[in-house]
Amino acid sequence: MAAVSFQSVSKTYPPSRAQRAHGNPGLRALEDVSFDIEEGEFFGLLGPNGAGKTTLISILAGLSRPTSGHVSVHGFDVQTHFADARRQLGIVPQELVFDPFFNVRETLRLQSGYFGIARNDDWIDELLASLGLADKADANMRQLSGGMKRRVLVAQALVHKPQVIVLDEPTAGVDVELRQTLWQFVARLNREGSTVLLTTHYLEEAEALCNRIAMLKRGRVVALDRTSELLKSAASNVLRFKTDAELPWELARHARITGRIVQLPAQNALEVEQLLSNLRQAGVPVEDVEMRKADLEDVFIDLMAGEQTPLEVAR
Structure with a gap:
C-alpha cells in the first residue's frame, strides 16, 4: 500500500x-x-x-x-x-503560524493534546534537543527569531510521531x-x-x-x-564562465545567467569548442572557464521552458 x-x-x-x-x-x-x-x-x-x-x-x-x-x-x-x-500526517507549512500566549514546551504539549497524546515529554525533549531548541523550551513564542519559530513548526509537525x-x-x-x-x-x-x-x-x-x-x-x-x-536526461555537461559583457541573443536564450556567471549546456567537447568560438567572434571576454556535470536545476529549467504536454517518465 x-x-x-x-x-x-x-x-x-x-x-x-x-x-x-x-x-x-x-x-x-x-x-x-x-x-x-x-x-x-x-x-x-x-x-x-x-x-x-x-x-x-x-x-x-x-x-x-x-x-x-x-x-x-x-x-x-x-x-x-x-x-x-x-x-x-505531520505537516510543516510555509507560513510562520504560532500562538503568542504559550512558551515552546507548552506549544508542543498543546499540539500533542490535539492528537490525544498525554505524557509526551520524553519525545518533546528529544525534539527540542534534535532541533536546537532545548535552551528555548521556556521562551515565549513571541520572543523567538523567525528561524527559531520555524524550528518549533517542525517540532509541532513531528510531536505525534x-x-x-x-x-x-x-x-x-x-x-x-x-x-x-x-x-x-x-x-x-x-x-x-x-x-x-x-x-x-x-x-x-x-x-x-x-x-x-x-x-x-x-x-x-x-x-x-x-x-x-x-x-541522466539532462545535457551531459555545462560550460560555466564569468563575463561582464552581454551575450548575443542566440547564446543568451540557452544560458542560465546569475550576475557575472553564465552557464551553457554542452553535450560534448565539440560543442564546447563551438561555444567558445562563438563567444570570441561576438567579442565576449570570458574568465574562470570550467566544465561541470548537469544538475537538477538544469533539468528543471529545461522542463519548465519546454512544451506544456506532460512528460510521463517511467516510474
Whole structure:
C-alpha cells in the first residue's frame, strides 16, 4: 500500500462575480494529477511559483477539497476518513503560524493534546534537543527569531510521531545552521521508516535528499522519475564562465545567467569548442572557464521552458 496516493486530482477555483461577467471559467490550479509515494520514500515535489504544489498539499491536509479525484494516506481517504488520515500526517507549512500566549514546551504539549497524546515529554525533549531548541523550551513564542519559530513548526509537525512528514518550503529564508540541523534530523527519521514529502525551491536540497521527484507545471505533472534518471536526461555537461559583457541573443536564450556567471549546456567537447568560438567572434571576454556535470536545476529549467504536454517518465 502506498503511503500517499494522488488519483486524478483536479482543482478549479470558481471565478469571482466580475470574472463570471466576462466569461472567465475560473482558475484551474491542478489538472489530473496522479502519482503514489511509497512507504519510506524521500519524495520531492517541485515546480515554479503557481504550479499547484501548495494546492496539492492543502488537499492532502484536508484544508481544501479537490474538484475531482481522490487522495489517501495509508489507505485512508483524506475527505471521508479525515481523522484517520490526519493522524498519519505531520505537516510543516510555509507560513510562520504560532500562538503568542504559550512558551515552546507548552506549544508542543498543546499540539500533542490535539492528537490525544498525554505524557509526551520524553519525545518533546528529544525534539527540542534534535532541533536546537532545548535552551528555548521556556521562551515565549513571541520572543523567538523567525528561524527559531520555524524550528518549533517542525517540532509541532513531528510531536505525534506521524508516519508521513510533509515539508512545504521548510528552509525558505532560514540560516545554514537550521538547514543542516533540520536535514540531519529528517534524514534520520526517514532512515527509521518515515515517509517524507518535500517541496522546495532549493533544488540542490532536492537533488541531495530525494530518491524520486515529481515536477509540476501549471497544475500538471511534467516529470515523474527517480532523481538519478532525471539527471541522466539532462545535457551531459555545462560550460560555466564569468563575463561582464552581454551575450548575443542566440547564446543568451540557452544560458542560465546569475550576475557575472553564465552557464551553457554542452553535450560534448565539440560543442564546447563551438561555444567558445562563438563567444570570441561576438567579442565576449570570458574568465574562470570550467566544465561541470548537469544538475537538477538544469533539468528543471529545461522542463519548465519546454512544451506544456506532460512528460510521463517511467516510474
